[in-house]
Amino acid sequence: MTAILFDGIVQGLQLSLLAVGITLIYGLGGVLNLAHGQFAVAGGVAAALLLQLGISPVLASLGGIASAGVLGLIVDRTLMLPAYRYRGEERLLLGLILTLGFSFIVDGTLNWKFPEFSLTFRLPVPLMDVAGIPMRTASLAASLIAVLTFAGLFAFLRLTLLGKSIRSIIENEVGAELCGIDPSRTRTLIVCLAAMMAGVAGVTQGLFSSLGTEMGPEFTILGLLVAVVGGVRSINGTLAAGILLGIVNAFASHYVGAYVAYIILLSFAMATILVRPAGLLARFT
């Protein structure tokens, strides 16, 4: 029981890393990024390639994360420009189409170039005792990395001027602009940051399990579900929702199988939209 719970938390933190990126890009850019899982996979693949070149695992991981960030930067500055010319619904719809198309391109390219690919850091995995449960140190390391990433993100958003600008825009884009904040500059930064967080998720996936080139769509879908349950504008809510859905997923997969687990997760997201449309932790108004 407890082992499944821990497993769920480990998975859940990875989902949160993906979902927070989706939340940030939606909150700031008004686009639901359907290629977000592909950022994660691309980051993982880049890390694996660097690893094959004989670079140390730590540097290879950082390189993979940076590659995901660069990919995000390029996508924001090129592919997304037509969508950013519009606002509101038009931007959302155009953004859906553009990012979906981009996800097919990434999936196709990766499956074609690296058909048998999977990233695992072949590190010795000693077991460690946590509350009487033997845990793989790799899982603990992956969770620790996720927690540190979140701590960094929260500190950035709370303490820096840029972070405050970003929160202002997420709260109310028109209001922020009337306070003199330029949304387009901060948007590029956020897309890059979100892609890097996806890269962290991709790379750490290789740390405690394995990462395949075909996993992009699954990451995107799970990330979207978590973002919806967390409330697509709330970062705290998304973090909590990731852990919660990770746990739900772990139990459901263990007892009723992976496909039914998906249906349960979808029902969860649906129920959230019906009962708490602004997300799990939304303040009552």
Added chain:
Amino acid sequence: MPEAPLLSVSALNAWYGESHILHGVSFEVPRGEVVTLLGRNGAGKTTTLKSVMGMVGRREGSVRFGGKELVALPSNRIARLGLAFCPEERGIFASLNVHENLLLPPVVRAGGLPVGQVFDLFPNLKERLSSQGTKLSGGEQQMLAIGRALMGGPKVLMLDEPSTGLAPKAVAELYRNLSTLKSGGLTIIVTEQQVALALSLTDRAYVLEQGAIRLSGRSAELLGDPAIKKAYLGVA
């Protein structure tokens, strides 16, 4: 030679999508004056303010502010130059409390009011410091929007229908506050449905009809002319 007006709008045209809303609006706002834009619903008052602020899809003409042309600038640049706009929907951060609303947006201009002076001006806000934006009354939301604008150190404050949805007592208080700001020398542009109220505060008035200025004059003179009021403003 008299000083050039702080804000001067000439031959301003604006479109929302295909519909042509403003047809060559021109008006001037001298430094330190309070100006009102009047007119019926749909006459183009809000669109005029939004066009000055760069918030409409397409605009042509000229908006000169302190000698600088604004017509091609995005609204965040215009805000940084010192034009503050409180839209009718107020643009406050609904899920944040009063204090966070005032302190969250980074200050992008020097010369703004410190938060303490905002509370001196609007003591109500101080009492509701930890209330969430959406829980405030309409009047308090309006004061929060104005307070946040003042923290940005504006040279011109533009208010779109600030009395909309406010109880009569809140309207009276709002106009007392605006009068205080006026005597402090702030340049203000306000659109208003309550004609007599607006004319009593302001120095100068422009009356809009179908996206163009039909009439302008000193507010005191318009206030004393019942024929004009009846013809242009739909009030007896």
